[in-house]
Amino acid sequence: MANKSKVSLADQGFTATDNQKWNLGTEALVEEALRNGEGSLAKGGALVVATGKHTGRSATDKFIVRDAETENSVWWGKTNVAMTPENFAALKADFLAALAEKPKLYVQDLFGGSQSEYRVNVRVINEFAWHSQFIRTLLVRPTADQLADFAPEYTIIDLPSFRADPARHGTRSETVIAVNLTEKLILIGGTAYAGEMKKSVFGILNYLLPTKGVMPMHCSANISPEGETAVFFGLSGTGKTTLSADASRTLIGDDEHGWSDTAVFNFEGGCYAKMINLSPEAEPEIYATTQRFGTVLENVVMDADTRTLDFADNTLAENSRGSYPIDFIPNTSAENLGPVPKNIIFLTADAYGVLPPIARLTAEQAMYHFLSGYTARVAGTEIGVTEPSATFSTCFGAPFMPRHPSVYGNLLKERIAKGNVTCWLVNTGWTGGKYGVGNRMPIKATRALLNAALDGSLNSTEFRKDPNFGFEVPVSVPGVDTAILDPRGTWADKADYDATAQKLVGQFIDNFAQFEDHVDEGVRSAAPVRQSVAA
Ligand SMILES: Nc1ncnc2c1ncn2[C@@H]1O[C@H](COP(=O)(O)OP(=O)(O)O)[C@@H](O)[C@H]1O
Ligand SMILES: C=C(OP(=O)(O)O)C(=O)O
Numbered sequence: 439m440a441n442k443s444k445v446s447l448a449d450q451g452f453t454a455t456d457n458q459k460w461n462l463g464t465e466a467l468v469e470e471a472l473r474n475g476e477g478s479l480a481k482g483g484a485l486v487v488a489t490g491k492h493t494g495r496s497a498t499d500k501f502i503v504r505d506a507e508t509e510n511s512v513w514w515g516k517t518n519v520a521m522t523p524e525n526f527a528a529l530k531a532d533f534l535a536a537l538a539e540k541p542k543l544y545v546q547d548l549f550g551g552s553q554s555e556y557r558v559n560v561r562v563i564n565e566f567a568w569h570s571q572f573i574r575t576l577l578v579r580p581t582a583d584q585l586a587d588f589a590p591e592y593t594i595i596d597l598p599s600f601r602a603d604p605a606r607h608g609t610r611s612e613t614v615i616a617v618n619l620t621e622k623l624i625l626i627g628g629t630a631y632a633g634e635m636k637k638s639v640f641g642i643l644n645y646l647l648p649t650k651g652v653m654p655m656h657c658s659a660n661i662s663p664e665g666e667t668a669v670f671f672g673l674s675g676t677g678k679t680t681l682s683a684d685a686s687r688t689l690i691g692d693d694e695h696g697w698s699d700t701a702v703f704n705f706e707g708g709c710y711a712k713m714i715n716l717s718p719e720a721e722p723e724i725y726a727t728t729q730r731f732g733t734v735l736e737n738v739v740m741d742a743d744t745r746t747l748d749f750a751d752n753t754l755a756e757n758s759r760g761s762y763p764i765d766f767i768p769n770t771s772a773e774n775l776g777p778v779p780k781n782i783i784f785l786t787a788d789a790y791g792v793l794p795p796i797a798r799l800t801a802e803q804a805m806y807h808f809l810s811g812y813t814a815r816v817a818g819t820e821i822g823v824t825e826p827s828a829t830f831s832t833c834f835g836a837p838f839m840p841r842h843p844s845v846y847g848n849l850l851k852e853r854i855a856k857g858n859v860t861c862w863l864v865n866t867g868w869t870g871g872k873y874g875v876g877n878r879m880p881i882k883a884t885r886a887l888l889n890a891a892l893d894g895s896l897n898s899t900e901f902r903k904d905p906n907f908g909f910e911v912p913v914s915v916p917g918v919d920t921a922i923l924d925p926r927g928t929w930a931d932k933a934d935y936d937a938t939a940q941k942l943v944g945q946f947i948d949n950f951a952q953f954e955d956h957v958d959e960g961v962r963s964a965a966p967v968r969q970s971v972a973a
């Protein structure tokens with residue numbers, strides 16, 4: 439069969455149908471998906487699919503096998519949850535039995551990582567053609583020559599129809615993402631959310647690269663016309679993908695990067711953008727990707743007759759997504775890298791409306807915020823529930839970081855200490871009051887503030903010190919409504935602002951207790967300050 443690898447599934451010890459589709463390209467995979475009834479075509483040619491129950495990652499169903507390899511190298515706790523080798527063995531046996539039953543399989547041999555010295559060979563075995571299309575879009579596609587002698591190092595078996603058994607497999611539910619770093623095997627079952635696959639590969643690289651002197655980062659990255667790189671850290675929904683796609687800057691990538699001694703490089707070959715309320719005016723580059731063949735749209739609602747897309751419709755998911763090859767964005771780096779960064783941005787979507795839209799951080803404050811990894815989620819979809827809830831996810835990506843946060847933190851510390859980098863905190867969340875009272879920060883305002891920070895012009899303006907957080911906040915920025923720069927001023931009820939700010943300060947301090955012993959006094963004293971607030 440064309441494109442079949444020199445290492446067969448049988449060579450890997452897997453029993454499988456002969457009906458294997460190896461390294462199919464976009465046209466063949468989309469045709470397969472349509473023929474299998476997995477999805478339909480939208481106006482312009484994008485493939486539209488629905489995932490069913492799981493429309494986002496199942497963070498609480500993810501496990502790492504705890505064995506000699508991982509016992510002392512993984513940071514066990516709430517996010518990295520252990521699976522016993524015995525449970526994994528049972529799960530693997532059941533996965534292989536399920537695999538043997540599939541009438542057809544899609545296999546892709548891909549790279550995790552764009553740079554040859556820092557990448558892993560990943561084989562992904564899929565039940566769905568659209569998943570095969572997704573992962574070959576998101577990972578890096580080998581050339582024909584590279585495929586000819588490709589040997590898989592890590593293997594992902596992705597079977598959405600598999601149902602895990604908590605009694606037999608030690609899982610929490612029927613859904614499972616089980617990572618075995620010794621066997622170099624990842625088993626994904628009971629979910630059709632495609633993002634699990636790409637974030638699993640991210641987890642492998644986050645495990646491996648610190649030992650090679652590379653800092654792996656949950657961030658987007660782009661380059662100014664002058665050749666200066668900026669990286670944008672942030673948890674899901676804070677704006678990495680949105681803000682990194684900017685016609686005036688060259689995109690390196692939207693989600694996963696490594697910072698070596700000489701460069702910031704992409705791990706991936708594609709992007710995965712949020713589609714909810716996507717606006718052609720605010721996000722023209724991303725919108726354009728939805729109107730063409732090769733893009734996969736996950737849980738976007740479409741009119742069956744006209745095939746027009748309705749990005750405002752959240753009936754299938756709030757987390758609707760579009761995946762597309764990186765070169766669907768007009769201005770991208772051909773080498774998938776840029777120089778080491780001049781600016782580091784921490785994006786946070788503060789639903790409390792407490793943080794300013796932009797603040798400049800000292801090196802110690804940057805470490806404090808990196809280890810904290812704050813964002814705030816809106817309270818959910820229940821009517822009348824308007825209280826936001828704080829989320830602290832260390833390194834702005836706890837679910838993907840197998841090692842102790844201090845491993846990643848120390849890599850950042852070394853890099854900041856080399857100098858020549860400015861760190862910023864950017865609130866893409868609420869202004870004019872908390873969620874339910876105020877509004878989401880206009881994308882235009884965020885972009886204008888970022889541009890001023892990144893072109894250096896902001897550095898020469900006047901700053902004030904934030905009384906709660908101690909960082910510096912610009913007083914006025916050309917082209918931006920001065921009023922939004924001071925969040926307290928945007929709140930109708932100042933006492934409510936002060937109380938809400940102090941509530942958030944308290945949550946930061948409580949969360950940071952776990953890191954106190956891992957940082958020096960400088961970072962400890964970069965904490966926000968508790969103040970007595972008049973009742
Ligand atoms: N000021 C803002 N900055 C960035 N994104 C914003 C802003 N206001 C609203 N949004 C919306 O928030 C979402 C950010 O999502 P995305 O960029 O995909 O985040 P991430 O890549 O960090 O998960 C998008 O749907 C975007 O349209
Ligand atoms: C794909 C994801 O990443 P992000 O939301 O950060 O873009 C995800 O968290 O599932």
Ligand SMILES: [Mn+2]
Pocket residue numbers: 678679680692693710711712
């Ligand atoms: Mn993203």
